[in-house]
Amino acid sequence: MNPERYLSVEGLTKTFETRKGDFAALAAIDLAMRKGEFVTLIGHSGCGKTTLLNLVAGLAAPTSGTILLAGKHVDGPGPDRGVVFQNHSLLPWLTCFENVHLAVERVFDGKKSLLKKRTHEALELVGLSHAEHKYPHEISGGMKQRVGIARALAIEPKVLLLDEPFGALDALTRATLQDELMRIVAKTGATVLMVTHDVDEAVLLSDRVVMMTNGPAARIGEVLEVDLARPRERLTLAHDARFMDLRAAVLEFLYEKQAHKARLKVA
Amino acid sequence: MRALALKPEVIRIKTSPPHPAAAMLGAKADAARARMEATGYRRTPAPDWLLTGLAWLAGMAVLVAAWTLIAKLGGRIPDPLTVGAAAAKIYGDPFYSKGPNDQGIGWNVLSSLRRVGIGFGLAALVGIPLGFMIGRWRFLSGMAAPVIALLKPVSPLAWLPIGLLVFKAANPAAIYVIFVCSLWPMIVNTAVGVRQIPQDYLNVARVLQLSEWKVFTKILFPAVLPYMITGVRLSIGVAWLVIVAAEMLTGGVGIGFWVWDEWNNLKVEHILIAIITIGLVGLALEQALVLLARRFSYES
Numbered sequence: 360m361n362p363e364r365y366l367s368v369e370g371l372t373k374t375f376e377t378r379k380g381d382f383a384a385l386a387a388i389d390l391a392m393r394k395g396e397f398v399t400l401i402g403h404s405g406c407g408k409t410t411l412l413n414l415v416a417g418l419a420a421p422t423s424g425t426i427l428l429a430g431k432h433v434d435g436p437g438p439d440r441g442v443v444f445q446n447h448s449l450l451p452w453l454t455c456f457e458n459v460h461l462a463v464e465r466v467f468d469g470k471k472s473l474l475k476k477r478t479h480e481a482l483e484l485v486g487l488s489h490a491e492h493k494y495p496h497e498i499s500g501g502m503k504q505r506v507g508i509a510r511a512l513a514i515e516p517k518v519l520l521l522d523e524p525f526g527a528l529d530a531l532t533r534a535t536l537q538d539e540l541m542r543i544v545a546k547t548g549a550t551v552l553m554v555t556h557d558v559d560e561a562v563l564l565s566d567r568v569v570m571m572t573n574g575p576a577a578r579i580g581e582v583l584e585v586d587l588a589r590p591r592e593r594l595t596l597a598h599d600a601r602f603m604d605l606r607a608a609v610l611e612f613l614y615e616k617q618a619h620k621a622r623l624k625v626a
Numbered sequence: 627m628r629a630l631a632l633k634p635e636v637i638r639i640k641t642s643p644p645h646p647a648a649a650m651l652g653a654k655a656d657a658a659r660a661r662m663e664a665t666g667y668r669r670t671p672a673p674d675w676l677l678t679g680l681a682w683l684a685g686m687a688v689l690v691a692a693w694t695l696i697a698k699l700g701g702r703i704p705d706p707l708t709v710g711a712a713a714a715k716i717y718g719d720p721f722y723s724k725g726p727n728d729q730g731i732g733w734n735v736l737s738s739l740r741r742v743g744i745g746f747g748l749a750a751l752v753g754i755p756l757g758f759m760i761g762r763w764r765f766l767s768g769m770a771a772p773v774i775a776l777l778k779p780v781s782p783l784a785w786l787p788i789g790l791l792v793f794k795a796a797n798p799a800a801i802y803v804i805f806v807c808s809l810w811p812m813i814v815n816t817a818v819g820v821r822q823i824p825q826d827y828l829n830v831a832r833v834l835q836l837s838e839w840k841v842f843t844k845i846l847f848p849a850v851l852p853y854m855i856t857g858v859r860l861s862i863g864v865a866w867l868v869i870v871a872a873e874m875l876t877g878g879v880g881i882g883f884w885v886w887d888e889w890n891n892l893k894v895e896h897i898l899i900a901i902i903t904i905g906l907v908g909l910a911l912e913q914a915l916v917l918l919a920r921r922f923s924y925e926s
Binding site: 416417418436437438440441442444446448450451452453461462465466494496514 | 824826827829830832833834835836840844845848849924
């Protein structure tokens with residue numbers, strides 16, 4: 360297996376059958392990720408970035424093309440990929456602990472005490488040891504999303520898939536969770552593919568930002584290498600010229616190159 | 627009053643620092659005083675429980691007054707006091723038994739509840755799994771829809787002759803009627819519950835590739851439970867309505883039969899006692915299920 364292609368997406372297309380005929384969501388996506396790399400997918404709404412993530416998650420089947428993860432063909436969902444959903448998707452009748460434990464006991468064998476220990480560790484990693492026995496409705500949105508991350512990471516997936524995980528949070532909470540995520544990823548060495556529509560978030564977190572063109576038949580428009588040293592400091596970067604340049608590059612792609620196309624489509 | 631209200635500061639300074647609770651009371655009193663000064667009279671809103679209690683009492687008073695009025699005008703209807711005295715006697719010895727046609731009100735209520743329990747329990751055993759299947763498989767749902775649509779509006783009592791024909795006895799026929807009337811709400815609500823399960827939860831199951839058993843116990847069942855309880859609540863409500871009528875027709879021991887028997891004996895006060903008793907038992911069933919539903923409802 361080529362280490363540069365730990366996750367490898369080749370010639371991926373997805374066409375949805377609708378009442379008005381076929382709708383081509385994705386056209387010919389090629390993407391490769393290194394192990395331990397953090398890649399974000401960014402694009403305007405409806406550009407198919409969530410579709411691409413769902414295909415990698417195995418929640419939807421591609422029309423054509425292949426996805427390989429660590430040399431293995433992806434043909435359905437599986438616990439080698441941890442998914443954090445847009446709206447946390449915690450089961451409301453289980454406590455935080457039980458939500459994470461559900462995933463842990465599915466993936467690992469072993470003594471009960473060991474499984475419990477893993478669950479505790481996962482919650483500790485996201486800083487929620489104190490809220491283990493609370494139910495989702497008793498904790499804040501940011502905390503719920505942390506539990507979602509803990510659940511996804513607890514199964515030690517080969518790749519962590521995040522679908523706009525912080526989109527529903529207020530700006531301050533979002534910033535805190537971005538910092539947390541950077542810390543967790545640095546600590547665990549996780550390979551992460553994340554969908555976002557937040558330019559700052561993409562540049563701050565990623566090793567590479569994959570910018571998608573507007574749908575239908577969305578493609579990868581440009582790929583931006585984010586060569587900022589880690590660990591990254593939100594406050595330092597706010598005045599960093601390189602950060603500004605990268606940010607401007609993404610903005611330019613989204614609001615000049617792709618906005619033009621979007622306007623044509625409306626007209 | 628006004629003069630007093632203007633001097634609270636002076637008084638407070640002289641006392642030792644108030645207890646926090648007292649301070650809160652003080653704040654409340656200040657607010658009340660402020661209102662008093664602004665409007666000239668006190669307007670503290672009454673506490674909720676008091677208002678609810680008053681409304682409750684007023685409602686009951688209107689009911690009793692209307693009843694008394696009708697009793698005074700009609701002649702044949704006994705007034706509340708007569709009925710109260712008769713009730714005291716009947717409830718004084720609820721569990722006597724002098725043969726199959728003369729038993730205490732306690733036995734009558736229990737026999738009716740037993741029929742409802744058995745009929746309803748059987749309906750739950752059949753209806754809940756059926757509801758799950760109908761909710762899960764579209765074809766089955768398509769099959770069930772016209773059948774349910776056709777049979778649901780039928781009065782459960784219309785099934786009684788069929789029950790008598792098949793079972794050749796009154797008691798199983800009454801249970802069977804309860805079964806039929808409890809079945810539909812149970813099936814329909816369970817099926818709706820299954821269809822309402824958020825796709826997100828099912829995606830969690832898919833991503834983790836949970837076993838069918840885990841999917842059922844950790845996701846499907848808890849997600850559908852509140853809907854099921856609604857089905858149970860509706861079923862029990864209907865069943866309790868229907869049992870009275872069914873027992874009037876089948877006879878035997880039961881609150882419905884008792885009503886009919888007392889009509890034959892022309893003991894109108896006993897009929898009124900039966901009506902109130904049926905109401906109270908129905909209310910208790912409903913409240914018990916509301917509590918159950920609250921226990922099993924979840925906020926996401």
